[in-house]
Amino acid sequence: MATTLLLGQTLSFDDNPFTAGLGAVRHHSTGAILLRDGMIVEVGDASDLRARHVDCTVVDHGDALLIAGFVDSHVHYPQTGIIASWGKRLIDWLETYTFPEEMRFGDADHAQLIAGMYFDFSLANGITSAASFCTIHPESVDAYFTAAQARGMRMIGGKVMMDRNAPEGLRDTAQTGYDQSKALLEKWHGVDRLGYAITPRFAPTSTPAQLQAAGALWAESPTCAMQTHLSEQREEIQWMKELYPDHPDYLSVYEQYGLTGAGAIMGHSIYLTEREITALAATGSGVAHCPTSNTFIGSGLCDVRGLMQRGIPIGLATDVGGGSSFSMLRTMAAAYEVGQLRGDSLHAAELLWLATQGAADTLRIGDKVGNLVAGREADITVLDLSSTPVIAQRAARADDIWGALFPTIMLGDDRAVRQVYVAGRPMMPAKGHQMLPD
Ligand code: GUN
Ligand code: ZN
Numbered sequence: 001m002a003t004t005l006l007l008g009q010t011l012s013f014d015d016n017p018f019t020a021g022l023g024a025v026r027h028h029s030t031g032a033i034l035l036r037d038g039m040i041v042e043v044g045d046a047s048d049l050r051a052r053h054v055d056c057t058v059v060d061h062g063d064a065l066l067i068a069g070f071v072d073s074h075v076h077y078p079q080t081g082i083i084a085s086w087g088k089r090l091i092d093w094l095e096t097y098t099f100p101e102e103m104r105f106g107d108a109d110h111a112q113l114i115a116g117m118y119f120d121f122s123l124a125n126g127i128t129s130a131a132s133f134c135t136i137h138p139e140s141v142d143a144y145f146t147a148a149q150a151r152g153m154r155m156i157g158g159k160v161m162m163d164r165n166a167p168e169g170l171r172d173t174a175q176t177g178y179d180q181s182k183a184l185l186e187k188w189h190g191v192d193r194l195g196y197a198i199t200p201r202f203a204p205t206s207t208p209a210q211l212q213a214a215g216a217l218w219a220e221s222p223t224c225a226m227q228t229h230l231s232e233q234r235e236e237i238q239w240m241k242e243l244y245p246d247h248p249d250y251l252s253v254y255e256q257y258g259l260t261g262a263g264a265i266m267g268h269s270i271y272l273t274e275r276e277i278t279a280l281a282a283t284g285s286g287v288a289h290c291p292t293s294n295t296f297i298g299s300g301l302c303d304v305r306g307l308m309q310r311g312i313p314i315g316l317a318t319d320v321g322g323g324s325s326f327s328m329l330r331t332m333a334a335a336y337e338v339g340q341l342r343g344d345s346l347h348a349a350e351l352l353w354l355a356t357q358g359a360a361d362t363l364r365i366g367d368k369v370g371n372l373v374a375g376r377e378a379d380i381t382v383l384d385l386s387s388t389p390v391i392a393q394r395a396a397r398a399d400d401i402w403g404a405l406f407p408t409i410m411l412g413d414d415r416a417v418r419q420v421y422v423a424g425r426p427m428m429p430a431k432g433h434q435m436l437p438d
Contacts, residue, residue: 002036002037002056002057003034003035003036003041003053003055003056003057004034004035004036004056004057004058004059004424005032005033005034005035005049005050005053005056005057005058005059006032006033006035006059006061006066006380006421007030007031007032007046007058007059007060007061007062008031008032008060008061008062008063008064008065008066008382009027009028009029009030009031009063009064009065009066009401010026010027010028010031010032010033010043010065010066010067010372011025011026011027011065011066011067011352011372011401011405012025012026012043012067012068012371012372012373013025013026013353013356013357013371014026016308016353016357016358017347017349017350017353018305018308018309018350018353019308019309022347022349024349025349026043027401028043028044028045028046029401030045030046030047031043031044031045031046031066032044032045032046032048032049032050033066033372033378033380034049034053034056035378035421035424036424037424038152038377038378038423038424038425039375039376039377039378039423039424040372040373040374040375040376040377040378040380041374042374043372043373043374059426061382061418061419063385064382064383064384064385064418065382065383065385065401065404065405066372066380066381066382066383067352067356067372067380067381067383068356068357068360068369068370068371068372068376068379068380068381069126069127069128069129069356069369069379069380069381069420069421069422070125070126070127070128070129070328070355070356070359070381071127071128071129071130071315071316071355071356071359071360071363071365071369071370072122072127072129072130072131072132072316072317072318072328072359073130073131073265073286073288073289073315073316073317073359073362073363074131074227074265074267074288074290074317074318074319075122075130075131075132075133075317075318075319075320075323076098076132076133076319076320076321076322077114077115077118077132077133077134077144077157077320078101078102078105078111078114078133078134078135078140079098079101079102079320079321079322080114080117080118080121080320080321081101081114081117081321082097082098082101082321083320083321083323083324083325083326084321084324085097085321088297089233089235089297089298090232090233090235090236090297090299090322091233091235091236091239093297093322097321098321099166099167099170102135102136102160102170103167103169103170105134105135105137105139105140105143106135106137106139106140106169107139108139108142108143111135111137111139111140111142111143111144112143112146112147114143115143115144115146115147116147118132118144118147119147119148119151119153121326122326123151123420123422123427123428124326124414124417124420124428125326125327125328125329125413125414125417126328126381126382126383126414126417126420127318127326127328128153128154128369128379128380128381128420128421128422129153129154129155129156129359129360129363129365129369129370129379130155130156131155131156131157131197131225131227131265131288131363132144132155132156132157133157133158133160133199133201133227134157134158134159134160134199135159135160135170136159136160136161136162136170136171136172136177137159138159138180138183138184140159141157141158141159141184141188142184142187144157145157145188145191145194148193148194149191149192149193149194151422151427152192152193152422152423152425153193153379153422154193154194154195154365154368154369154377154379155193155194155195156194156195156196156197156225156227156363156365157194157196157197157199158181158184158185158196158197158198158199158224158225158227159177159180159181159184159199160199160200160201161177161178161181161198161199161200161201161206161210161213161214162177162200162201162205162206162210163177163205163206163207163209163210164205164206164207164210165204165205166205173210174207174209174210174212174213175213177200177210177213177214178210178213178214178216178217181198181199181214181217182217182220182221184196185198185217185221185224189221189223189224190223193377193423195224195225195363195365196221196224196225197224197225197226197227197265198214198217198218198221198224198225198226198227199226199227199228200214200228200259201228201229202228202229202230202236202240203228203240203243203244203250203253203254204236204239204240204243208244208257211253211254211256211257211259212257214226214257214259215257215258215259216258218258218259218261219258222263223263224263225263225264225265225363225364226259226261226263226264226265227264227265227267227288228254228259228264228265228266228267229266229267229268230250230251230254230266230267230268230269230272230287231250231251231268231269231270231271231272231276232267232268232270232294232299232300233270233297233298233299233300234271234300237250237271240253248275249273249275249276250276251266251272251275251276251279251280252276252279254266255279255283260279260280260283260285261283261284261285262283262284262285262286262364263286263363263364264283264284264285264286265286265287265288265362265363266280266285266286266287266288267287267288267290267317267319268288268289268290268293268294268299268302268319269287269288269289269302269307270294270299270300270301270302271300272307277306277307277310277312278310280307280310280312281310281311281312284313285312285313286312286313286314286315286361286362286363287302287307287312287313287314287315287362288314288315288316288317288319288359288362289302289304289314289315289316289317289335289354290302290317290318290319290322290323291316291331291334291335291337291338292318292319292323292324292325292330292331292334293317293318293319293322293323293324294338295324295334295337295338296322296323296324297322301338301341301342302338303342304335304338304339304344304346304354305339305344305346308358313358313361313362314354314358314362315354315355315358315359315360315361315362315363316328316331316332316335316351316354316355316358316359317331317359318331325413326414327412327413327414328355329408329409329412329413329416330412330413331355332351332352332354332355332409333409333410333411335351335354336351336409336410347402348402348405348406348409349402351409352405352409356370356371357370357371358370377423378421378423378424379421379422379423380420380421381417381419381420381421382417382418382419382420382421383405383408383412383416383417383418384408384415384416384417384418385404385405385407385408385416387408387412387415387416387418388411388412388415390407390411391407391408391411391412391416394407394411395407395408
């Protein structure tokens with residue numbers, strides 16, 4: 001059986017550093033990862049593994065850092081083309097930029113083109129798994145899963161359900177939203193490494209009847225994920241209150257229709273009441289932290305540590321195209337900056353957890369990906385910790401792995417991603433960032 005030994009520095013987690021501290025992180029400065037059939041078989045010290053496994057292909061990444069592939073817990077692949085659109089806040093940003101672009105995804109050729117770009121950009125940034133919103137069009141879901149399947153990736157996605165407060169041509173109905181979502185989940189959920197997410201966009205764009213249908217579908221297919229948005233902007237919360245006047249708070253709308261629980265991924269979750277935090281924790285619902293989006297569209301500062309301390313699963317997310325970067329390094333830097341504005345300095349280990357195992361747990365794929373440990377799928381990102389002169393000169397002063405990694409978190413981008421393995425398969429050619437879909 002063909003085995004491969006990857007050499008480099010390695011970082012993995014024995015436990016969550018938010019709760020267990022830095023002792024929960026395992027670092028090998030001369031490490032090795034043994035891969036077989038797309039799985040991680042062993043992680044340890046290079047000299048030990050080399051001595052015991054003489055008969056395998058060796059790929060030496062020098063002093064680069066091998067980490068689990070990044071997991072993006074909330075993204076909109078159809079918004080790839082409108083990333084970095086100027087000057088709006090959530091509701092007028094949706095109307096001005098997002099809805100016109102999403103309207104185009106009824107065209108299967110457009111959906112396929114953008115899906116291909118999305119996967120190339122994500123892989124170039126070391127992202128090996130994500131949960132993405134598609135659009136209301138089934139074609140957008142087929143394009144997404146087809147592209148993910150061609151690349152062998154563990155990806156989650158789903159058709160947006162939206163039956164009000166969206167333009168003509170971008171609305172389904174409670175019944176068609178249910179029927180199309182059901183057909184798509186029967187087609188894609190559990191196929192290869194793909195998983196379906198029931199995807200009501202957010203309370204303001206669904207009638208109660210549609211949320212009810214979404215909840216019914218999730219009850220019928222409980223191994224699916226469920227993704228939506230929660231308490232992102234103050235104007236949005238005000239709008240939700242006008243549409244759902246009988247509810248005490250935003251989360252109670254989702255609770256009423258069976259849209260909370262393990263596998264629920266609540267994007268943003270910035271302005272939560274104590275009752276909502278308690279309910280998220282009690283139901284096992286997860287949160288996607290979207291720091292570049294929350295600053296770019298001017299939403300606010302999510303209390304990541306506070307939610308983590310309450311036992312709520314929480315992961316990092318790009319939220320492209322409200323989010324302003326495909327880079328999980330840039331997204332970690334934004335999470336650090338948001339923490340600073342809250343008076344809370346997130347450690348590099350905590351940022352890395354949020355971008356890997358924390359996000360994987362939020363998506364309920366944390367037993368398969370998110371960490372470099374035996375038995376996980378071999379999704380691995382290789383980081384060059386000296387990818388630019390500025391980073392290199394700063395990292396050269398480092399006393400330990402955290403000092404060496406933090407400059408890449410704060411200053412790095414896709415140039416720092418030297419290689420990315422999907423189920424043990426290298427996705428980048430030796431030089432440059434041209435992707436290899438099959
Ligand atoms: N709320 C509802 N839809 C969206 C979206 O597409 N992006 C963001 N950031 N928030 C939303
Ligand atoms: Zn979003």
